[in-house]
Every structure is written in structure tokens, then in C-alpha cells.
Amino acid sequence: MDRAAHVEAAPAISIAGLAKTYASGLQALKRVDLEIRRGEIFALLGPNGAGKTTLISVVCGIVTPTAGRVLVEGHDIVRDYRAARSKIGLVPQELHTDMFESVWGTVRFSRGLFGLPPDAAHLERVLRDLSLWEKRNDKIMTLSGGMKRRVLIAKALAHEPEILFLDEPTAGVDVELRRDMWALVRRLRERGVTIILTTHYIEEAEEMADRIGVVSKGELIVVEEKTTLMKKLGKKQLTLHLEAPMTAVPAGLAEWNLVLANGGTELEYTFLASEERAAIPALLRRLGDLGVAYKDLNTHQSSLEDIFVTLVSERA
Amino acid sequence: MSTATRFPAFNRQGVLAIYRFEMARARRTLWQSLVTPVITTSLYFVVFGAAIGSRMSEVDGVAYGAFIVPGLMMLALFTESLSNASFGIYLPRFTGTIYEVLSAPVSPLEMVLGYVGAAATKSVILGLVILATATFFVPVRILHPGWMAAFLVLTATTFSLFGFIIGIWAKGFEQLQFIPMLVITPLTFLGGAFYSIDMLPGAWRTFSLFNPVVYLISGFRWSFYGTADVGVALSLAMTLAFFCLCLALVWWIFRTGYRLKS
Ligand SMILES: Nc1ncnc2c1ncn2[C@@H]1O[C@H](COP(=O)(O)OP(=O)(O)OP(=O)(O)O)[C@@H](O)[C@H]1O
């Protein structure tokens, strides 16, 4: 395979044995291995201080890794940094903006910085996409926080990146803007852009991501397809609201491991989403046989959030 | 999306973007960047040229008012190059916007060209404005315009490089002011900006020869009036040596990522 074909087939990002210890001695990343596929939306989850921003900063060239290797579409981020960086757009977590610049001036600057000739039509499209076109001549410091966040996104898109990093893009953003942001991310994906986002809103990962990685204390503890993760670790719960309260679970129901709740008025059956099968009909039949009457029943599926909390607390 | 797999060997657009950004910053503060030095220089002429100069004889055959012009230009060049260049790189470090430059396909050389190039340009313009102001007060002649321009550009570039280093080293605004205030201003005043070091008593004269600024000012004054405290070749050699020292320091900074990357 010649080199060009090799680069063509390479994953969007390939991280091997990446470690980072800050000068303070703090080990922010401990041997991370990860491959991001082209065109996917990858969500990085993890509590505060887990190392998400550090991971992103290393890939983007802002933080020097202590050990390990990172390839961006086959280009080494150290040896071949120009090719690697020109493919990446970064929206940082903090709102770092040039206060006195105009919106138009700052996106033009970003495009030039990445080595591209001016292209007013492209920049107009980006600003319109983010509802910033009317604000193009305003100074950045006169914009609201949510708009500043959009300016940072516009800057990151100014050079038409193939890979976009969004570090908590919806932190401090209202519901409507968040929906706009999700729509924008989907449009970018349709154009073939690979997107890596970090978020603390689990619903966001649930809504957007193809795959999910969970970082905890500098380690990548899970990388999984979202649907698989939900299926594998997602729990379901059936709650039966009884006609008459019980003091103990009848012996005939032992095989289901039921739990009495709410002062004996509810029976709860918890099971893994992956092993549903015929358990519920069998349980309901047995209840009928035993003459246990119930007036209502409902099921609840655990969210990614529950899964996430379980995963991280297992490690703690 | 983009088809460009190969990145050009030199990121010209990137250099231009930084350069333009820095020049735009100067335009926004045009008042401070030009008017203040012009007023200060005019005051120097009123005080040193007219009030004191009228009681002083000529220095090396040049009227005192005219004699101090190269020194004044150098003084402005030093301080403006340092403050412009140090502020230019310190500000993005302070506000955090440096992330974008660090994550861009911009090489250290290109970054220096953009930031230092803009700071040096501003200083050269300022030097010429001061020269123009001076001609309103005293008769100025320039014997060697080519050398004058060379010394002007070289000094502006060297001190902008030095300022760039200070801007990367500084941990706060106080440190940004520290070197210009505590080191450069005394060295300039003691470096013969307002007198010929031949006018100093023997011991002080020898002592002055350890002051690098003496060589810069002397060489620059030579390009105006053809008289110098020290040999022109020595002046030029010292200026170039200082330039190379700054260059080496900048190279080291980028090799180690010192205070730019964690
Ligand atoms: N420049 C730095 N110097 C020293 N330690 C740092 C630096 N930046 C981050 N850290 C530490 O590294 C760890 C990981 O930080 P990081 O910002 O990567 O976390 P994160 O997962 O992005 O957290 P959050 O969700 O709060 O953004 C933290 O303990 C943090 O204090």
C-alpha cells in the first residue's frame, strides 16, 4: 500500500499510549488509546477534572504530551503538525475571544491563520448558519455569552475543517440555542465532518452521539456504540401498583428477585435491558396464578445518565 | 470537505493574518501609539534643545539640539519596540486567545515574523515620525541615509524580538513593565542619548563601554553626523550580536514550549 492510500484509509484520529503529566506532577492522562472513525459523532463524557480537555488539547497541539502518539488522518501531530492541524477546528471550553475585534474581523483572522486565502462567501455562509450575520460588524465584547460561544464555533469552521472538536459547546447555553447547536452538528456531519464533543449533559450524548467514550481520572474506561452501551448496561424496571399492600414478597415469586417498595404498595422488578425476553409475561401469569391483584403497572428504562453514574462510581 | 491534503511549505496567509491583526490593534490605539511619543519628543526639544541647549556649546561640531535627535529616536525605538512586542504576545496569553495560534498550522518562525514584524514596523514608523517632528525644531541632516535606515530597522527588529521574549516570560503586567523601566531606561540615559560619552570623566567613560546601548546610539548618530563615540564597525557588530542573542533565545523558547504550552 503506498503512502497516499495509507493516509486515505486512516481513521480520523488515532491515539496510542497517550499520557500527560502536568508540571505540577498531576497525572491528567494515563495511557489513553482511542480511534475516532471518519464522519462519526463521538461524545466524551466524564466528571470535572477527568482529563477531557487535556486529551483534546494534546490532539490540537496546545499541550505537549508526556508519552504516546497521535495521528490525525494519518499525519503525526508532532512531525507532520501542519497537515494534522490544518484538518482540525477547535472550539475551546472557555470563552477566549478578542474583545475589541469585530465578528467579521475575527473569523477572517482564523481562516488566514490556517493558511487559507480569504473567502468571503464561505465566511458569510458560516456566519448565517450560526445566526451571526447581522452581528458581523459588532465588537465581540458587546455580544452575549451564547453569541460569543457561536463566534468561537464560527472561528473554528472558518477554515473548513474535516474534524471538529467541541469542548462543552452547550455549557451555559439556553435550550433553544442548544437545539440549534445540535442541528448544526448534524448538518456538519452530513457534510462529512467528524465531530468530537464533550458534554456534561448526558441527554446531549444520548441525542447526538454515534459512539461514547467515558473518561474517569485520566483513563478511558469505556468506548462503545451508544446503542450497545445503552443495551448492555441499561436497566429496565417494571413497577406494579398493588390493590392491597403486602408485608413480604410471596415465596412463589422468588425467581424474579422482586422488591417491595412504597410501604408494601408497590412491587418492583429490575432487569437488564438486554435480557428482557419472556420474563415479564411469565411474571404476570404467575401473579395471576397467585391471585395478586394490581391496579396499574409501568416500566422505566434507565438513561445514559444512570449508566454513567454507575460506571464512574464503580471506579471511585 | 477541503481537498487540500498538502499544506504549503510556508504559511504566508498565517503570517499576514497575525501581522494584520497586530497592525489593526495599533490603529485602534493610534492616539497612544503616535501622539504621545510625538508630544514627549517635542517636550524634550523644548527642555533639552532650547532651554539647556542654548547654554551648551556644540558637541563634536553639531548643535546640541540636533545632536540629541538620533538619541531621542533610539530611546523611543527601544521603549516602543519592547512595549509593542511584549504586549502583542502577552495579551493573547493573558486572555487565552493564544490557543488558536498554538493550534494553527503556524511554525515558530511564522509566528515570530507576524508578531515581531508588526512590532518592528510600528517602531520604524514611530522613529520616522519623531524624525519629522525634530525637523520642526532643529536642522537635521543625514550623512548616510542607507546606514541610518539599516540601523533603524535592525534596532527595531532586535528590540521587538527582545520584547517578544519578555512577553512570553512575563507572568503579570508588572513584569511586563519591569525590564523596560528598570533596565532599558537607565541604560539609555547612561548610554549617551543626550551627550557624547567623551564628555564623561575617565572612569565613567570606561564603565560606559560595558553598556550595549552606547554602541547602538553611537552607530546611529554616526549615520546622521559622521561622528561617533566608538567605531562604526564595532557598533554594527554589537547590534548584530544582540540581535543573534535574542534570536537564539526565541529559538530556545519554541524548542521547549517555554510558558507557551503546558
Ligand atoms: N495547565 C494545567 N496545569 C496543571 N494541571 C492542569 C492543567 N490543566 C488541567 N490540569 C489538571 O488536569 C486535570 C484534568 O483537567 P481537564 O481540564 O482535562 O479536565 P476535564 O475533564 O476537561 O474537566 P471539566 O469537565 O471540568 O472541563 C485536572 O485535575 C486539572 O486540574
Ligand SMILES: [Mg+2]
Ligand atoms: Mg474540560
